[in-house]
Every structure is written in structure tokens, then in C-alpha cells.
Amino acid sequence: MTLILFTFPGQGSQRAGMLHALPDETIVRQTLDEASVALGRNVLELDTDAALASTVAVQVCLLVAGVAGARLIESMSGAPDMVAGLSIGAYPAAVTAGILSLRDAVGLVARRGALMEQAFPHGYGMMAISGLNQRAVERVLAEVHGPDMPVYLANLNAEQQMVIAGRDDALARAGALAIERGARAADRIRVPVPSHCELLDDAAADLTRAFEGVTLKHPRLTYLSSSMARAMFDPDKIGADLAANMAHQVRWHETMRLAWERGARLAVEMPTGNVLTRLSADIFEDSVAVSVSDTRPDSIQALIERARAMAE
The missing domain is CATH 3.30.70.250 (Malonyl-CoA ACP transacylase, ACP-binding)
Known part of the structure; x- marks a missing residue:
């Protein structure tokens, strides 16, 4: 069986102009507008060098870029079979899986970034x-x-x-x-913060409380947690995992091995960058791993169509 995996990168993959570099397509513009309404400001103001000094701006940009990239590819080729995100990448993965609305994700991610920044402003x-x-x-x-x-x-x-x-x-x-x-x-x-360790336990507890008023839905496709390195299906447990992931280790290699074992043979990395594509090279060496940042959307469409045809 040949399945399609969308992956979503974490903090460190950001770059100036990352939202402006997204394809100029209607669904991308709609996503940018939707995120701007949820944030209460134009998200296109967040991807300058100066703005990206803020953890909040970085994480919101990665959320929006990931969702926009996934929506674009999905509009051309259909939904993936599974998703996985590294750290903040778990949030656009959850939106793509239908667990979280983009509106709620924007608010949670902005809160997440602020909590991390406030806990460790420097050093x-x-x-x-x-x-x-x-x-x-x-x-x-x-x-x-x-x-x-x-x-x-x-x-x-x-x-x-x-x-x-x-x-x-x-x-x-x-x-x-x-x-x-x-x-x-x-x-x-x-x-600029010490993510994925016990130093962020208090911030994670605060974010857990922020999830209490958020509607979470059952995933419409397989959602892989990179904190647990396993598939998750219960929306409340996924919400708890998302809230706490800033303080938990990222088990990315195990998660990619799990994706392979569950049938993933084409991994498509959402914007921005290609870090996850390079990290998965040893696991996907007999298959294909590509990034939206480095590959034309129509080429990705062709790869997905070929993978699906081989599965029939």
C-alpha cells in the first residue's frame, strides 16, 4: 500500500519573507486572510527579519505557512492519508487533519509562543x-x-x-x-527558548488551560504525534498532547519510522524549508520525500497521482 504523508516543520525553519513566498493562489490568499482575521492583524506583517525575532511571530508564521501549503496541495491532489508535525508543526498538522479550526489554532499558537517567550526571554x-x-x-x-x-x-x-x-x-x-x-x-x-524539556512544564500547564474552551474534532485522517511517536485518534488526548508538546521530547525519527510502517511512501514537507525532508532520507530512501519549498506544486501533484495509481 502506498500512502501519502504531509509533514510540518518546527521552529528554526523560518525565514524572512516566508509567507510572501507562498504561491499566489486563491486558496493561499484565503488562508492568509482567515488567519489575519483570527489574529486581529495582517499576518503578512509577521515575516520580516525584525518581526521574526519574536517567538510568537515565528510560530504563527509556521502555522499559517503549513496550513496554506497543505490546503494548496490538497486542492490539487486530494487529502493526504496521514500527517505529522515537529513541535509547532503539530498545530498545522492538526488543522489539516480537521482536529482544530485554523481560527482556534491561531489563538492557541500565539498564546504558546507568548508563554515560551515570557518564560525565557533571554539566555x-x-x-x-x-x-x-x-x-x-x-x-x-x-x-x-x-x-x-x-x-x-x-x-x-x-x-x-x-x-x-x-x-x-x-x-x-x-x-x-x-x-x-x-x-x-x-x-x-x-x-531562543529551551523547548521540549521540563523547563517549559509551567508554560505547558498554562496552555493546557487555554485548550479548555476549544472545540476539538475526531481526525479525518491519521494523525501522528511526534511526542508520542504513535497514531492518535481521540480528540481530547490529541488536545492534551498539543498543549504539552512544548515540554516533551520530540521523537521525530521514531515517528517517521511509524509512518513508514503504516504505509507512507511519499512524504511531502509543507513550507518552510526542507529540514524534515533531509531528516527522513534514510527512512524514505526507497521511496520519495520532497518539500513544497523546493518543488513545484504541479510536480508534487504528479508525484501524488503516480503514488496513488501504484496503490490501485
């Missing part, structure tokens, strides 16, 4: 470590982590690509140790 962030496996990175963190040097394993993106989160000096020390232990690279990423 913290995240770092990608490439070339070491999970156990090796955990050994490094055990040598650095302490009450005054908090640092945590945040993302398990690939077998040898981990992301850590914590205080700036702890990240610097852990990165230097990782290089000494054989890592190819230890690079800060454009996330």
Missing part, C-alpha cells in the same frame, strides 16, 4: 548535534547538567542528529564536549 536556546547517537549525547549531557547548568535532550531527529535545550553556557559546554567525543557539528539553531 536560553537549543543546539543541534550531528554525528553522535542518543546514548553518546546523553553521556555528554550527564557531565554538564546541574542546577546552575541546565541542559536536556530535546529532539531525537535522526539516528545521529539530536537537539539539546538549555541555558546558553550549558549548551556551549555540551557542544564543545560533543565535538571532543566525535560529533561532526554542534550548532545553535534559531530557537
Whole structure:
């Protein structure tokens, strides 16, 4: 069976002009307008270099770009069979799956970004470590982590690509140790808060309360949680997972393995960027992984049509 997977990237993939770079199509413009009404301001004002210094602007832009990209491809080729999002990418995935309305998602994502920004306005962030496996990175963190040097394993993106989160000096020390232990690279990423660790437990609890007045629906397609690395179908449990995901590890590699095991053979990454496409290369090496940012919509349409024809 050949199934279609839409993936949605997380914070760090943002770039200036990302909303303006979306295809000039009616459904994209309608999505931008819908999001602007929900936010109470024009979302096209949020993708400048200056605006993207704000975690709120970054996360809203990633939500809107992801939903717009998914709606465009869906209007051309039909709905995907499953969706998965990394961190903030879980929200456009939930909108695409019909769990959340875009209006509600805009409000929740703006709140999410504000809570994260307020909790850690400076002095913290995240770092990608490439070339070491999970156990090796955990050994490094055990040598650095302490009450005054908090640092945590945040993302398990690939077998040898981990992301850590914590205080700036702890990240610097852990990165230097990782290089000494054989890592190819230890690079800060454009996330100015310590996501996906217990430092955001309080913020996650606050966001959980914000979900109480939100209507959640059963997914119309398979929704994969990258925090749980499993398919989820109960709307209340999905809502709890979305609210808490800022404080939970991202198990992206396991989630992509799950997608493969459930039949995904074409992975289409929504805007912006191609990070998830590159991360999934080892799992989808015998199939196809492409990004909307790098591939023309009509070419993606052709790939989806071919994949569906092969499944018949």
C-alpha cells in the first residue's frame, strides 16, 4: 500500500519573507486572510527579519505557512492519508487533519509562543548535534547538567542528529564536549527558548488551560504525534498532547519510522524549508520525500497521482 504523508516543520525553519513566498493562489490568499482575521492583524506583517525575532511571530508564521501549503496541495491532489508535525508543526498538522479550526489554532499558537517567550526571554536556546547517537549525547549531557547548568535532550531527529535545550553556557559546554567525543557539528539553531524539556512544564500547564474552551474534532485522517511517536485518534488526548508538546521530547525519527510502517511512501514537507525532508532520507530512501519549498506544486501533484495509481 502506498500512502501519502504531509509533514510540518518546527521552529528554526523560518525565514524572512516566508509567507510572501507562498504561491499566489486563491486558496493561499484565503488562508492568509482567515488567519489575519483570527489574529486581529495582517499576518503578512509577521515575516520580516525584525518581526521574526519574536517567538510568537515565528510560530504563527509556521502555522499559517503549513496550513496554506497543505490546503494548496490538497486542492490539487486530494487529502493526504496521514500527517505529522515537529513541535509547532503539530498545530498545522492538526488543522489539516480537521482536529482544530485554523481560527482556534491561531489563538492557541500565539498564546504558546507568548508563554515560551515570557518564560525565557533571554539566555536560553537549543543546539543541534550531528554525528553522535542518543546514548553518546546523553553521556555528554550527564557531565554538564546541574542546577546552575541546565541542559536536556530535546529532539531525537535522526539516528545521529539530536537537539539539546538549555541555558546558553550549558549548551556551549555540551557542544564543545560533543565535538571532543566525535560529533561532526554542534550548532545553535534559531530557537531562543529551551523547548521540549521540563523547563517549559509551567508554560505547558498554562496552555493546557487555554485548550479548555476549544472545540476539538475526531481526525479525518491519521494523525501522528511526534511526542508520542504513535497514531492518535481521540480528540481530547490529541488536545492534551498539543498543549504539552512544548515540554516533551520530540521523537521525530521514531515517528517517521511509524509512518513508514503504516504505509507512507511519499512524504511531502509543507513550507518552510526542507529540514524534515533531509531528516527522513534514510527512512524514505526507497521511496520519495520532497518539500513544497523546493518543488513545484504541479510536480508534487504528479508525484501524488503516480503514488496513488501504484496503490490501485
